[in-house]
Every structure is written in C-alpha cells, then in structure tokens.
Amino acid sequence: MTAYLNDRFIDNSELTLHVSDLSMQRGYAIFDFLRTIKNVPLFFDDHLDRFYHSAKAMHLPVQQNREQLTSIIHQLIEQNDLPEAGIRIMLTGGYSADSYNPAQPNLIITCNPVKTSTKEDFEKGYSIITYEHQRELPYIKSISYLTAVWLQPLLREKKVNDVLYYNRQSITEFPRCNVFVVTNDGKLVTPVHHMLKGITRKQVLELAAAFMPVEERDITVDELMSAAEVFLTATTKKIIPVLKINDTIISSGKPGPVTTKLYEQFLALEQSLIS
C-alpha cells in the first residue's frame, strides 16, 4: 500500500517516526478515519470538518489547507485502488525538543483494506457491559484509548463484544462507537455530553428525524436497561443492535423494528453515494 508522510507519498512499510515524536512520548496526537467504496470517500466533508476541528482544539497546526488535503487523499485512494478502504489521517505532536511541548506536527495518512460489518453481524448483534469511565477531552478525536485497550482482557473474560462507558450515571459512548436508545414511548435518544460526535451518528439522526421524534440528551443507565431497543453506530460497524447488556436481554434478543429500519436506510444512503 502507498501511504503519505508530511509532504510525500511513500510505501506503507517506510512509515516510521522517531520515538521523540510526542505521540510516543506523551500520547499526544489526533486522527480521523473514513471509508471508501469504489474509490468514493464516504461523508468526506464531515470527516475533514472533524479532523480540522480536532487539530485546532489540540493546538496542532495543519500545514495543508482543506483543498490540498482533499487532493492528497484522492490521489492516495486512486494509487491504492481498493474496492473498500479505510483512510486514517493522523496528526501528531511532532518531534518535541523537551518531550513535552508540541513541535511541528507529523502528518500521516494511510489507506488500507477495511472490513466492515455484514448483514450477519447485524443479525447477531452485540453483547456488552457498562463501565464507569470518562475519556479525556472527549470532543477531540485523539489517540487516547488507554482504558479501552486495557479493558480488552476483561471483555474477553466476560465474552462480550464491547464496553459502554458511563459518567456519574449517564451513559456516554463506546470507546469507538456512539450509542442510541429507542424509548418505550417511541423516541430515538442519544447522548450529547462528554462524548465524541460520530459521523455515522449524524447520518442516523438525520434519517430518523424524518419518521420519529429524536432527542439528544443525557440517558441514565436505568433508562438504557429498560429501553425498547439499543444500538451502536460507527464508521466500520455502521449500525449494530445491542441485544444484551450486563446479562440483561434487550428487545427480546432480536434486532428491533426501528434499528432494522435505520440500518436499511443507512445501507441505501451508502449505495446512493457511490452510484
């Protein structure tokens, strides 16, 4: 695969940074991740918006303006020419002189084959646990996933697919996904505080608003556990029903009607973008 480092296209195998980079010294870097189908980047503008927003919020200047970055990514997609690809755009704190204060950032863009969720993944759904944790600077898409990776052995032990964080009794997000709840009185609700606003989340909110009441607000763990339907959204996972939470079965253990309808509409939206 071809990748991009700072100002040039290079082979992916050459994509190295010196350990003085602030990503390795202090976990200081941001990124964004988007998908392509048939060389069409999906929701490209939304991802670029968020990338520049994260960079600015982290005080990291981007050398390339939006037009230049767009052109680089299009070239990268065409050079790799994959049926479906994941594009990771990363900006680090750079080669810091004192291992603490950011320097000129390093920009790294990779383009690799990507595995997205299938119809079978959707039917099977997810089994999850809840865990009290608040990500640092949650509105910024940073590389800070310390607790998420650290929890992996616990998830394997519990035989669950993922972990949903909550902060003082309100659910917030999964480490890499947003959460949605269909209430018993037929509303679609999703958290809005202390979390990262996903691009798939945005699309789902727009799709749902056309046929049901939609609310962005705090959701307690109790409300989650008694929900009619629960699902998650993410770029590669698209929409996955949550069918078991801490050993409690949700919506009789089957994908609910609202989740299914939104999933079908989302797949149709995806198709409309590439045809």
Added chain:
Amino acid sequence: MTAYLNDRFIDNSELTLHVSDLSMQRGYAIFDFLRTIKNVPLFFDDHLDRFYHSAKAMHLPVQQNREQLTSIIHQLIEQNDLPEAGIRIMLTGGYSADSYNPAQPNLIITCNPVKTSTKEDFEKGYSIITYEHQRELPYIKSISYLTAVWLQPLLREKKVNDVLYYNRQSITEFPRCNVFVVTNDGKLVTPVHHMLKGITRKQVLELAAAFMPVEERDITVDELMSAAEVFLTATTKKIIPVLKINDTIISSGKPGPVTTKLYEQFLALEQSLIS
C-alpha cells in the same frame, strides 16, 4: 548517543517505530525515567520495580528479566558516559494487527544528558494553578499525558510553572510530580489515592519520618490553600517549594523550614549514593 531497541544497541537517530505501533495508534505504552550521576543510576531498584509493575498492570510482557535489563542499562550508561544522564525505559503495545489489541511489545531505552533543578530553582520556587482532572489508570506510569500537554498554553497564559490536579475536592498530583503539604500543626502529608507513587516521594517520606509525623491521606483543596508549606517532588526537579497557588501566596512566598531541611537531606542522600 547510543540507545537500545528490543535486542540491540543503536544510534539514537535510528530509533524509529512503524506507525502501526500501539503507542501511536492508541497511546498504549508505559515507561519509567531515572537519573544517573557519574554513571551511577539513582534509586535503580525502585525504578525497575515500578517499570515491571507498570508493564504487568498494562498486560505487556517484558522479554528481558530483571538481571538482563539491569545489564543492558549499565552498558548503555557506560557507552554514553555522561556526567549526568536521564534514562527512559519505554515499553509499547507493539505492532498491532488490528490497531487495537497489543502485540509483542517494543522496548526502547534512551540515555540522554539531563537538566536537573538547581539551588536557584529551589529558591525561586513554583507558582501553580489547580485543575480538576483525573488521569486514567493513575497507578500505572503510562504515556497518557493528553490533558497535561493540552494545558500548556493555559499555563503560559497564567504565567505559572505547573498545574496540580484534584479529583472531587481532593488534590492528587501534578502531571509529572507528587505534592506534599506541611500542616499548621507540623505534620507532613501527601496524597495516596488516584495518583502515581513517585520514587522521590518515597525517599522524602523516609527522610521526613525520622524527624516529624508523616501521613499518606486525602488532602482537600482548602487544606492545601491554608498549608504552612507546600512542595513538589520529581526525579529531575528533586524538591521544589510551591510558593503561589491560584494567586494565593504560600508560606510568605519563601521556601519554608521543613521544605529546606528535606531538600538538604535529599541532596546529601544523592551524594552518599555516588561517593
């Protein structure tokens, strides 16, 4: 400078990792940092204890046993032969296949000239602010310093030297230092929960216990602000008096008698180790 990567000594300039390493993908790595004077590593056993503890707590296996690692570090110190050096031992999550689950860790050891605090730094003391924040997995010395680095522009704006974190009204630690308080009834107290136990902290507790009552317990922000003396400890900073907190002057703006006594005893301890 000569450095060490996994199984060999290399020049520091060659110390690169591929961006698929989990330190760059997910901020997943641990480290420890110790000093040498005249090629003698200070409090070496304590630093090795903590390094192996951090590695285990992060589920990262260390290929080298303690004897092997000790030998490598001694060779590195002798090869670089610096009057005073900082040794950074780092263990990352490795080249992860899925950018999420740890693989075989990468071990990186660097040895560089180090600047430690001077008598002038001690006399001048620190001006600090308090900030509500809880580090993730605080008992592990990980590379997670996202909030700390992000706060640097605020510290410059406020013209202060550092930031002291608190968690629900109890002070915990600085991003890279421990905090001590001398109470008005002559006790030395320091936090014990939700923070990393520093090696200098341990030495200071032992020195103080010989001549005054010492307590490890929660300390409220109110108790901090009305303290007789406040100081911080860290490997390169040694002991620095805190003379101003959020615009409030502490101990008349001058290093207090307990802080000064401990500082002198710590310098003497350091000398005893290298002579």
